[in-house]
Amino acid sequence: MLKSTIMPMAAAIALSLFAKPAVSQSLFAQPQGQGGSSVILATKNDGAAREDASQRNQAKPKKTAPVQAAGDPQETYEIFSVAWKNEIDADGDGYTFSRQLEFDVDVSSGTYTIYAQIYVKAATTSSYTLLGATPNFQITGNSPNDKQLVGIYGGAPQLNDYRIRVYRAGSSVVQAEADLDDFGELEAERFESAANDLITHYNYKIYDAWWDDESDSDNDGYDGYRKLYFDVDVASGTRSVYAKIYRKTSTSSNYSLYFTTPNFLITDNSTADRVWIAVGPPNTSLSKNDYDFRIWVIEAGTDFLVANLSQWDNGDLDDQSFESEGTAVSESPATRIESFQLEQNHPNPFNPETTIRYSLPSRAQVQLVIYDLAGRVVKYLVSEQQAPGEHSAQWNGRDDAGNSVASGVYAYRLTATPSFGAAVTLTRKLTFMK
Secondary structure: OOOEEOOOOOOOEEEEOOOOOOOOOOOOEEEOOOOOOOOOOOOOOHHHOOHHHHHHHHHOOOOOOOEEOOOOOOOEEEEEEEEEEEEEOOOOOOOEOEEEEEEEEEEOOOEEEEEEEEEEEEOOOOOOEEEEEOOOEEEEOOOHHHOEEEEEEEOOOEEEEEEEEEEEOOOOOEEEEEOOOOOHHHOOEEEOOOOOOOOOOOOEEEEEEEEEEEEOOOOOOOEOEEEEEEEEEEOOOEEEEEEEEEEEEOOOOOOEEEEEOOOEEEEOOOOOOOEEEEEOOOOOOOOOEEEEEEEEEEEOOOOOEEEEEOOOOOHHHOOEEEOOOHHHHHHOOOOOOOOOEEOOOEOOOEOOOEEEEEEEOOOEEEEEEEEOOOOOEEEEEEEEEEOOEEEEEEEOOEOOOOOEOOOEEEEEEEEEEEOOOOOEEEEEEEEEOO
8 A cells, every 4th residue: 555645855846646656756636626625735925926937927928729639639638727826935935845736627628537747847957857647537628627736845945847748548648738838837936845944844644544333224335424544653753633534426536525633643653543533424424426535634733734645545545335324314403412411310219220311412432331439330331332312221230240239329421432522421320229
């Protein structure tokens, strides 16, 4: 499995796209359009654009004639627009550590699957070097909703020129191309490394992702609920991060944000700091379909993307079957449980048996335990993952060994740990009488 890391190159630049890389550096890409326009890197004010670059951009008109598709007389392709977005320039010297290159590819008619290669060269040289290739994506006519957004990271401080080449999926024939002769935005762009930009850089990776606790009530192969686990590592020390989970149908090219986690701590390559989110209630239920997932990890307090994982890197994120189960109707406003609740047992006092009722607003890991007043465990009644809703358990006045307990007052404690957020603990007392 490909490990997702972000690392500065010793050379001029590092390209990042969500794909299995064609070069040694790690890659990520964010498709734009409906549901796919989330900003992940910090945005720099457009008014702070480099002075000499803006002058060149005004002086260089975009080439308007589309490139004829080689070997395909019916269709023509064109790189219609290019723009830079979401710059990080921590020291304000005009050299950015990272930016995102947005480009829009059009085709004369129809819908086609394509991919792009990004090339770079120093502004003082004439030879381009391949940075990497995007995964396949779809374009339709001259739609503005199929733009691609590619992250680029800096190396040694210098000016760089860029070239974009577009290919039909499965082909090595260039269908369209753009470079500094077509767009001023691809000429003499200033980049530098994280260290030069005074950014403290840590090496992160998402070590693994996997699923657990599936729920398929109608046994049709489509789950209404699952836990998505993932384990984030850092080269050394303890860091605070958060994650964004994206999803798309397997036949679509556009991801949309599904869930943003709170901040959580990771330490070295520990497996004890793994986290999980619920896919399905209490989060959004997914309509019946097959889905691909993507995980982005971001440093807490910043918009700095530090690690990513997609279906290209981990097969567990590819082609997962979900549906909205019938139990979702319980989430209507009239019946929704708003908080964790623990009711007084009934009957109380009791002999020989009493019922303890409790309610969960979301799926949680639940423990319901009887204690004596000295705090010693008497009986575990519940210890399992439970769905949202109303629940109950019975106690017959016996301990875990099956022995009848003495008459007196005991405590019963509910501990519920939801997918994210702090565990909830509720305690009441009951009386057993012989």
